[in-house]
Every structure is written in C-alpha cells, then in structure tokens.
Amino acid sequence: MLFAAARQGRKDDAELGNGVWRRAHDRFRRGLDRFHQMLEGIEDPDNYAAVVPTANALADLLPRVRALCAAAQSRAPSANMNIPASAGGYLNDVHRELTRAGNALATAAEAVALVRLNAGPIAAVERRAYAVHRHVDEAARLWDD
Structure with a gap:
C-alpha cells in the first residue's frame, strides 16, 4: 500500500506538478472522498439508494478534472501558488x-451529511x-475556447 501511494504521488508530481493545478485537482479529490465518506454513513436504505447515482456521477468527473489539470500543467506549468499568465x-x-x-463538491458532502442525519433533503x-457539474463543464469550455 505504501509503495502504491508513493508511486501515485510521483505520477501526480509528473502530471500535475506541485502548484495551482495540483492543488485544484487535490481539492476536488478530497471533496469527492468526503462525499463518499458521508454517503457510507447513511443508514436509511431509501436515502442511500437515492444518493448513490449522484455519487457515481460526481466520481465520473474526477478523470475529467485530472485531465484538465494535467493539460493546464503541461501548457502552463505552475510550481508555486501563482496562476501562470x-x-x-x-x-x-x-x-x-x-x-x-x-468547493461545490465540499458543500455537496455537507448536504449528504445532513441527509445522513435526517436533517436535510436529497434535493439539496x-x-x-x-x-x-456546471463548474467542471465551464472549466472545460474555457479550456477549449
């Protein structure tokens, strides 16, 4: 496990660098991890079943976010916290x-936490x-323009 994590870290360094693009990717991945952690705690089977498709759709965005961040790092490398000109x-x-x-993914995880506590609606x-999805789509549109 430790070896695989170190290898993944080197791959991330090579593809995403250590600057703003890596940070954006990692923020998204942490939000996705948190969303799934909250999902695992939902005890009501109906609520769980209602949130799983949303969780899957969000997980499907991670390769797209990674590809955008890797492409940005390739075209405009960032080794610090400044966005390249x-x-x-x-x-x-x-x-x-x-x-x-x-950030929206983090708030979605908070909404799942409320569902988990039976204090919030699935619609949230x-x-x-x-x-x-809108923000990822907009990032891709801006990148392609």
Whole structure:
C-alpha cells in the first residue's frame, strides 16, 4: 500500500506538478472522498439508494478534472501558488472554475451529511452536485475556447 501511494504521488508530481493545478485537482479529490465518506454513513436504505447515482456521477468527473489539470500543467506549468499568465486571463478563469467545483463538491458532502442525519433533503444534494457539474463543464469550455 505504501509503495502504491508513493508511486501515485510521483505520477501526480509528473502530471500535475506541485502548484495551482495540483492543488485544484487535490481539492476536488478530497471533496469527492468526503462525499463518499458521508454517503457510507447513511443508514436509511431509501436515502442511500437515492444518493448513490449522484455519487457515481460526481466520481465520473474526477478523470475529467485530472485531465484538465494535467493539460493546464503541461501548457502552463505552475510550481508555486501563482496562476501562470495567459492571454485574456483564461487560465485564471479555468482555475477559478476548477476551484469552485472543488468547493461545490465540499458543500455537496455537507448536504449528504445532513441527509445522513435526517436533517436535510436529497434535493439539496442534487442541487449542489449540479453546481459541481456546471463548474467542471465551464472549466472545460474555457479550456477549449
């Protein structure tokens, strides 16, 4: 396990660097991990079954976020916490959307925690998950323009 983690870390360093693109990717991945941790604690089978498709759809975004961050690191390497300069500031916009996606994912995990406690509606999870999708889609659109 330790060897696999070290190997993954080296792969991440090579593809994502150690700057803003790595940080955006890692924020998203941590939010996804937290979402799934909260999901595992839902005891009501109906609520669990209602949230699983949303969890799967969010998990499907991780390779896309990674690809965007890796492409950004390749085109505009970042070794520190400064977003590289770009024509029209489009890299700032891409980074902003990726960061917003990670933050929206964290709020979606909070919504799952409320469902877990029977204190919040499943619709709130779906709304927040939709925001995550919107931000990732917008980052991809900005990258492709």
